[in-house]
Amino acid sequence: MQTLPLISSHLLDQYPAVRFAFSTRSGGISPEPLGMNLSFRVGDESRNVVENRRRFFSHLGFAPEEAAFPVQCHSNRAVVVSRPGSYEACDALLTNTPHIPLAVSVADCLPLFLFDQRNHAVAAIHAGWRGTVASITAEAVRIMVGEWGSGPSDLIAYLGPGADVCCYEIGPDVADLFEPDLVEHREGKQFLNLKKANVRQLKLSGLKEGNIEVCQSCTICQPDLFHSFRREKERSGRMMGVIVLA
Ligand SMILES: [Zn+2]
Numbered sequence: 001m002q003t004l005p006l007i008s009s010h011l012l013d014q015y016p017a018v019r020f021a022f023s024t025r026s027g028g029i030s031p032e033p034l035g036m037n038l039s040f041r042v043g044d045e046s047r048n049v050v051e052n053r054r055r056f057f058s059h060l061g062f063a064p065e066e067a068a069f070p071v072q073c074h075s076n077r078a079v080v081v082s083r084p085g086s087y088e089a090c091d092a093l094l095t096n097t098p099h100i101p102l103a104v105s106v107a108d109c110l111p112l113f114l115f116d117q118r119n120h121a122v123a124a125i126h127a128g129w130r131g132t133v134a135s136i137t138a139e140a141v142r143i144m145v146g147e148w149g150s151g152p153s154d155l156i157a158y159l160g161p162g163a164d165v166c167c168y169e170i171g172p173d174v175a176d177l178f179e180p181d182l183v184e185h186r187e188g189k190q191f192l193n194l195k196k197a198n199v200r201q202l203k204l205s206g207l208k209e210g211n212i213e214v215c216q217s218c219t220i221c222q223p224d225l226f227h228s229f230r231r232e233k234e235r236s237g238r239m240m241g242v243i244v245l246a
Contacts, residue, residue, distance in 0.1 A: 004036075004059050005225075009113070009158040011213040012243070018115045018122060019060050022160050022241040024225050028052040030237065037227070037237030039105050044237065053240075060101060060244060067101040067242065068093050072126045076134035078143050091131050092140045096121035096148055101244040107227040108219050110162035110194050111241040112137055116144060118154040122243045127198050129170065133177045137198045141205040152206025157213065160241050161226055164218035165193040168230075 007022040028036030030048040037044045038052055053064040068081045070090045078092035084100055087093060093102040096116075102124035104111045109128035116122070123140045125131075144150040165184050168191050175183045175190045182200075184191045195214050202212055219226040219239075227237040 004055060006059065007161060007215065007217070009160075009213055009215075011156055011211070012113070012115060012158050015115060015117055015156065017117070017120050017246055018243060019246055020113060020158065020241070020243045021056070021060055022111065023056050023239045025227050025237060025239070026225075027055060033227075033232055033235055034237040036239075038240040039238035042237055043234075056240060057101065057242070060242060062099075062101050062244065066099065067103050068095070069103045069105075070124075070126065072105065074128050074130035074134075076131060076136040076139045078123070078125075078136065078140045080143065080147055091127070091136050092123055092125040094121065094123040094140060094143055094147070095245070098245040101242045104241045105238045106160075106162065106219075106241070107229045107232075107236045107238050108163040108168075110198055111160040111239075112198055113158045113160070113241060113243045114140060114144065115156040115243065116148065116150040116154055117156055119148045119150055120245055121148045121150060122245055124241065124243050127194070129174060129177075129192060129194060132194060132197050132201070135201060137201040138205050141202070141207070153208050153211075155202075155207050156211050157202050157207055159195050159198060159212070159214045161215050161217040161219050161222075161239070162194060163192075163220050163228070163230060164195065164216075165191050166218050167220035168192045168194060168218075
């Protein structure tokens with residue numbers, strides 16, 4: 001097996017019942033700036049993406065065909081799945097079925113992962129600013145509670161690399177949609193703290209602070225590590241995060 005540069009979660013790694021990995025821009029075969037691009041929707045050659053996905057999923061001991069992928073649309077729609085495949089128009093996938101990797105594709109939007117350590121269920125969430133305004137993260141927790149009787153205090157959460165408040169400039173129309181303390185003002189510009197907004201949704205949903213891990217990396221200002229749509233525009237590849245019940 002090849003060694004891939006990946007991002008891991010110290011918190012999720014403590015639980016043998018779950019496996020998690022998040023890709024970087026390195027370790028793939030696509031021509032730069034795509035590198036380790038895992039999306040078929042960014043103009044990359046399909047055969048490159050197929051090989052990149054094979055490498056990424058093999059790190060977790062799976063083939064891409066065994067995974068579930070959301071066709072993301074910045075909504076608050078979360079879908080419970082029990083088999084692999086592509087799921088139209090949703091931004092969170094949830095399962096309590098083992099061996100189905102749940103994927104999220106991102107370049108700046110926030111990837112967020114949940115694990116119910118008691119009932120053994122997982123969720124993979126795509127939270128950009130629109131999905132965050134629509135409360136996609138709270139919605140995923142709500143469904144885990146309703147579907148499997150998850151206790152929010154049993155949930156482990158990992159917020160992956162995304163556009164951080166150091167770089168994530170937004171317009172006044174977007175800023176107005178968030179509570180004032182989630183927007184920083186610097187040099188006449190406004191910057192959104194998307195991670196803090198989603199941590200807030202988790203805490204309001206009943207998660208314990210100690211069960212929430214936030215990756216401090218910013219996709220926009222760490223070009224060696226991450227794809228960024230803000231930075232690379234239409235040429236940007238996509239990273240992927242995957243969580244799976246062992
Ligand atoms: Zn930054």
